Amino acid sequence: MKARYILLFLLYFQAPFLQSQDKEFNAEETVWYFIRHAEKNRDNPEDNNPELNSKGKLRALNWAYFFREIPLGSIYSTNYHRTISTAQPVAEAKNLPIIIYSPDELNVKTFMEQNQEKTVLIVGHSNTTPKLVNAIMEKEIFKQMQDNDNSSLFIVKVLHGEKTVEHIFVGQ
Numbered sequence: 580m581k582a583r584y585i586l587l588f589l590l591y592f593q594a595p596f597l598q599s600q601d602k603e604f605n606a607e608e609t610v611w612y613f614i615r616h617a618e619k620n621r622d623n624p625e626d627n628n629p630e631l632n633s634k635g636k637l638r639a640l641n642w643a644y645f646f647r648e649i650p651l652g653s654i655y656s657t658n659y660h661r662t663i664s665t666a667q668p669v670a671e672a673k674n675l676p677i678i679i680y681s682p683d684e685l686n687v688k689t690f691m692e693q694n695q696e697k698t699v700l701i702v703g704h705s706n707t708t709p710k711l712v713n714a715i716m717e718k719e720i721f722k723q724m725q726d727n728d729n730s731s732l733f734i735v736k737v738l739h740g741e742k743t744v745e746h747i748f749v750g751q
């Protein structure tokens with residue numbers, strides 16, 4: 580069964596995505612990775628807390644592969660099945676707990692202070708992910724993500740007080 584998932588995983592994602600971002604990490608640099616949850620099960624439109632579908636489960640495994648050589652210090656997720664299930668493979672690979680957060684109650688200033696000079700993964704939603712990135716950058720840069728966008732990665736870096744953000748699409 581495990582071999583089948585690995586084969587599907589490799590077939591589903593293209594080679595460029597399978598390349599990790601090998602680089603030297605500066606201990607004084609803060610790096611926050613923001614992703615939206617992977618593809619969710621849409622069979623029941625009434626379900627406000629669906630699980631991931633098979634494509635989403637593969638994407639979650641791929642995120643674990645993507646982050647394999649990135650030294651994460653913390654992993655945050657909203658308290659939904661789809662976000663926790665997206666974060667879980669990364670958390671297991673890194674042997675880290677998933678810290679549950681509420682986007683509506685998150686104090687951005689406190690979050691930034693608590694995660695200064697750390698490398699962190701934050702898993703959210705199509706509306707909360709760009710909103711949180713905008714709040715950290717202190718300007719309106721990104722709009723709500725498209726409903727079918729489960730491959731965006733926002734990378735916020737802070738070095739010597741200078742903030743930068745990069746938005747890339749990883750996989751399909």
